[in-house]
Amino acid sequence: MPELAEVEYFRxxxxxxxxxxxxxxxxxxRKRVFRGTDTRALRRQLTGARLLTSxxxxxxxxxxxxxxxxxxxxxxxSGRMQIAAADFRAQKHDxxxxxxxxxxxxxxxxxxxxxxxxxHGATAPGWWENGVPEIVSEKFDRDFLxxxxxxxxxxxxxxVVLMQSGFSGIGNWMADEILWRAKILPSxxxxxxxxxxxxxxxxxxxxxxxxxxxxxxxxxxxxxxxWLIHERWREGGKCPRDKTLLHRxxxxxxxxxxxxxxxR
DNA sequence: ACCCCTGTTCGGCG
DNA sequence: CCGCCGAACAGGGG
Numbered sequence: 074m075p076e077l078a079e080v081e082y083f084r085x086x087x088x089x090x091x092x093x094x095x096x097x098x099x100x101x102x103r104k105r106v107f108r109g110t111d112t113r114a115l116r117r118q119l120t121g122a123r124l125l126t127s128x129x130x131x132x133x134x135x136x137x138x139x140x141x142x143x144x145x146x147x148x149x150x151s152g153r154m155q156i157a158a159a160d161f162r163a164q165k166h167d168x169x170x171x172x173x174x175x176x177x178x179x180x181x182x183x184x185x186x187x188x189x190x191x192x193h194g195a196t197a198p199g200w201w202e203n204g205v206p207e208i209v210s211e212k213f214d215r216d217f218l219x220x221x222x223x224x225x226x227x228x229x230x231x232x233v234v235l236m237q238s239g240f241s242g243i244g245n246w247m248a249d250e251i252l253w254r255a256k257i258l259p260s261x262x263x264x265x266x267x268x269x270x271x272x273x274x275x276x277x278x279x280x281x282x283x284x285x286x287x288x289x290x291x292x293x294x295x296x297x298x299x300w301l302i303h304e305r306w307r308e309g310g311k312c313p314r315d316k317t318l319l320h321r322x323x324x325x326x327x328x329x330x331x332x333x334x335x336x337r
Numbered sequence: 338a339c340c341c342c343t344g345t346t347c348g349g350c351g
Numbered sequence: 352c353c354g355c356c357g358a359a360c361a362g363g364g365g
Contacts (some may be wrong), residue, residue: 076343132344132346150344151362166362184361186344228355237345244343293343310364326356328342341365350353 076132077208077242078285079292083154084134090124090156090171095138097161099170103315105148105185106168110119116328118142124178130207131241149186151209155179184331205241208282213241213276218275226264230274232325233263240278246293246302246328253301253312258268258336260322305330 088090103143122138131136136144146154160175163170169180169189180189180194192198199291206212209242225232234248238275252259255277257270266274293302304310310319312332319330 079343147344150342182344183363184344186360188345225354233353235344235354247340248343327344338365345360346355347357347359349356349358351353 076247076285077246077282078135078289079130079147081286082243082289083148083152083178084127084129085155085289086156087124087136087178088127090173090176090324091126091317092123093173093175094121094123094173095119095171096121097172099167101168103164104168106187106189107181107184108188110189112191114193115144115189118191118193119144124171124173125317130203131205131237132199132244135201137197141193143192143194143198143201145188145190145192145198145201146180147188147190149155149182149184149188150322151184152182152187155181172236174196204236206240207241208243208278209286213279214273218278220272222263222266226262228263229260229325230257230263230266230327231259231327235276235327236323238312242282243278246305248327249305249330250301251281252282253336254332256337257323257337259331277290301330 098116100112100116119138119142122140122142125137125139127134127136131145134146140190157165157177159172159175159177161170161179165182167179167181171178206217222233231248231252234243236249240317255273257274296302299313301313304319311317312319312335315334317332320333321328321330
């Protein structure tokens, strides 16, 4: 589930715990989500620390705690976050639970493609700043897009829109939504897009990111009925524009849905 | 049983 | 060296 907008939704859920101390931590320390992470330091430092702020960049989240502590989260394919009661009992896939006096902050991830990172230090961890502009920021401009498309000119545009080094936070459904809105064939090589197509791609990317973030929720139910997402997995799914049957194939290593009539 | 999956990383290869 | 592609990771659901 988690792409840009869902990540933002989950981050805000945990914000309920801002201003409150962590009194106890439950962790499945040997699980893959903690790969490369010092879980003993995490437990030692975060116990007693107060959650102060949080931030999201693309699909990544960073939670700042008192006493110079930082927690990074990535939801992978199946990660979710929730607020639970203070007497919450961690189940099999609840790999990290931060207990506060009046609630529990729960991180759940069945498939464990997600990740938990911990950092102790006066400033944000080195891995946080990666120089990739947020789609909704002014730094993601027409120039940046052009340079990125040129750098990856041999790859199918679908694969390029999935690259986190350029399209921060865009995942599979948003990529299909963007290319459908921009009327561009997903298999088209990035370098073959003309100026008009690049303009359309730019506008569609901004639009889908901004609208998804505005409508933000735990799933796609609040997104307009006119969006592709409601049709793309359905057997016999049709293009919301011209009602022709959608095509489906693996492009850029991922299942891709598109309308062969309006996407060229 | 078998196949699919809203993600990222890594090794092979051109 | 650059960059594309498929495989691997782990588990649940159809």
